[in-house]
Amino acid sequence: MKKKTIRRRSIVAPLLLTLVLSACGGGQQAAAPEGSAPQGSTPQEGTQPKVPAEPVPITVYSNNKMTEEAFNKQYGDAIRSKFPNVKLTFTSDVLKDTIAAKVPIDIMFGSIGTFFTHLYDFELQYDLSELAKSRGYSFDKLEPTMVDLQRKLGGGKLYGLPVWTATSGLFYNKDLFDKFGQPYPKDGMTWEELASLSKAMTRVEGGIQYYGYVTSPGAQMSTNQLGLDPVDPKTMKANLTAEPWKQFMQNIVDVYKAAGLTYTKDELDIAKSRNFFEKESRAAMYTNFTGGTPPETMNWDVVQVPSLPNAPGVGPQPYPNYWYVASISKQKETAFDIIAFLTSEQFQIPHNRAGYATVLKDPEIKKQYGQDMPKFQGKNVSAMFPKKSSAPMNYTPFANDAQVEFQNAFLSHMLGEKDLNTALRDAAEQLDKKIREKTK
Numbered sequence: 167m168k169k170k171t172i173r174r175r176s177i178v179a180p181l182l183l184t185l186v187l188s189a190c191g192g193g194q195q196a197a198a199p200e201g202s203a204p205q206g207s208t209p210q211e212g213t214q215p216k217v218p219a220e221p222v223p224i225t226v227y228s229n230n231k232m233t234e235e236a237f238n239k240q241y242g243d244a245i246r247s248k249f250p251n252v253k254l255t256f257t258s259d260v261l262k263d264t265i266a267a268k269v270p271i272d273i274m275f276g277s278i279g280t281f282f283t284h285l286y287d288f289e290l291q292y293d294l295s296e297l298a299k300s301r302g303y304s305f306d307k308l309e310p311t312m313v314d315l316q317r318k319l320g321g322g323k324l325y326g327l328p329v330w331t332a333t334s335g336l337f338y339n340k341d342l343f344d345k346f347g348q349p350y351p352k353d354g355m356t357w358e359e360l361a362s363l364s365k366a367m368t369r370v371e372g373g374i375q376y377y378g379y380v381t382s383p384g385a386q387m388s389t390n391q392l393g394l395d396p397v398d399p400k401t402m403k404a405n406l407t408a409e410p411w412k413q414f415m416q417n418i419v420d421v422y423k424a425a426g427l428t429y430t431k432d433e434l435d436i437a438k439s440r441n442f443f444e445k446e447s448r449a450a451m452y453t454n455f456t457g458g459t460p461p462e463t464m465n466w467d468v469v470q471v472p473s474l475p476n477a478p479g480v481g482p483q484p485y486p487n488y489w490y491v492a493s494i495s496k497q498k499e500t501a502f503d504i505i506a507f508l509t510s511e512q513f514q515i516p517h518n519r520a521g522y523a524t525v526l527k528d529p530e531i532k533k534q535y536g537q538d539m540p541k542f543q544g545k546n547v548s549a550m551f552p553k554k555s556s557a558p559m560n561y562t563p564f565a566n567d568a569q570v571e572f573q574n575a576f577l578s579h580m581l582g583e584k585d586l587n588t589a590l591r592d593a594a595e596q597l598d599k600k601i602r603e604k605t606k
Contacts, residue, residue, distance in 0.1 A: 221253045222500045225269060227492070228258040229276025229284040240522070241508065248507050252500065261288060272495035273504065275329065277456070277487050279388070281319055282563040285326075285490055292493040293323040297502040308509060309527045312486050315558055326488035329508045330522040332457030333535075333550035334389065334482040335468040336360070339443070339460075342367065342376065342450045351451065353549055354479075355472040357417050360451070361424035367450040368425035377449040378425050380439035383418050384573035388565065389455040389482040390414060391474050391556045396568035399560040402601055404594035406572065412590060415576065417474065422580060429580055436573070456485045459521070462541040470549045481552020483559065486525065523551070564601050571597045 228237060237256045246254055257264060257271075261284055264271065276284060285291050298305075305313050312328040319325070338351050348366050355363075364378030387396065392414060398405050405411060422429070432438055443449035444460055452460075453471055460466040473479055489505045491498050507513055515531060518524035519538040524531050532551060536542030559565075575593035578584045584592065 229280035404597040
């Protein structure tokens with residue numbers, strides 16, 4: 167990675183992140199961009215893309231270390247069926263090694279959290295505006311906030327299109343609630359009510375420690391229901407000592423401390439906490455903020471993520487997955503046609519029914535979420551689509567660093583190493599240090 171890239175990024179980022187997004191309505195949890203997408207004459211749904219006369223090689227790169235088998239099942243088979251003259255290659259190797267090997271990347275995709283680390287840091291971003299116009303692409307069917315989030319990140323330019331978006335929810339193990347004779351969680355709960363329920367479900371029985379509630383505080387920070395910025399987009403300084411952040415952290419701490427446990431570092435580990443819920447059935451409730459649902463073997467259901475007192479009824483921020491045409495691609499038109507297809511009803515409806523939340527704004531399509539999967543039958547799936555989502559925070563090149571430091575602050579406080587103010591102050595100092603190192 168070139169230092170000049172990071173310097174340029176640190177200058178551009180404040181300019182990228184000044185637009186205030188409206189809250190994502192209509193129950194869509196994921197992604198965020200606003201609704202000022204360009205208008206244009208749109209081909210009718212189902213219009214066939216231009217098929218090249220000769221096979222066109224297209225290499226797709228995953229930013230999230232996806233396996234080729236999973237890629238083919240989720241995307242590749244559908245792309246090959248729609249574009250029989252495209253020779254599709256997939257890779258998710260280390261990006262710097264892939265570039266060094268001169269692999270001709272045409273398309274990249276990943277969650278919003280990979281925008282800077284993969285696309286921007288390696289100068290692979292390419293503005294899709296002219297391609298969209300020349301190909302007659304219409305943005306009308308997309309959730310407008312998802313498109314505008316990309317424009318926000320790109321300082322007005324459009325580098326990617328959303329293909330699916332993460333859901334959020336408070337998942338619970340019905341068998342554990344039945345075992346301990348406690349009422350199930352309900353939609354519309356507050357975090358204070360969650361704390362009380364967690365306390366009632368936390369106990370040792372048969373020599374086994376059961377936990378009422380577990381979560382990933384870092385993921386909760388990145389999708390916080392208040393739209394708080396961990397890094398000031400104008401000054402590029404850590405914001406974690408601001409009073410709203412203290413209150414937000416205190417809320418998570420209060421839910422954990424209500425259980426009355428003295429936690430070990432292992433018990434607070436994110437991966438192990440999730441295993442307590444999904445694999446070991448020792449945690450009664452789990453909030454997932456970036457997509458994913460319990461295994462089919464669990465007798466589970468889901469309710470809305472509890473709301474905060476200062477944001478009643480507001481759900482977590484959206485967390486979309488975007489696809490990009492790489493700047494180094496020599497097949498940009500075909501690459502764009504593939505991405506455009508992935509945003510069409512032809513792909514989106516079955517994709518949504520298979521458990522990948524749609525980026526289309528049609529409420530009737532949203533209602534079909536997960537309906538082709540037995541694990542979703544009879545579940546309260548509407549709870550995973552907040553009626554009102556928080557406006558997204560201002561993403562900066564240091565969003566991932568902020569998440570790490572917020573998680574560290576939570577750990578140091580819960581382990582009794584620091585009071586909350588000190589933990590957040592130290593986290594802010596470490597975050598500022600990382601920012602300075604990356605902007606030298």
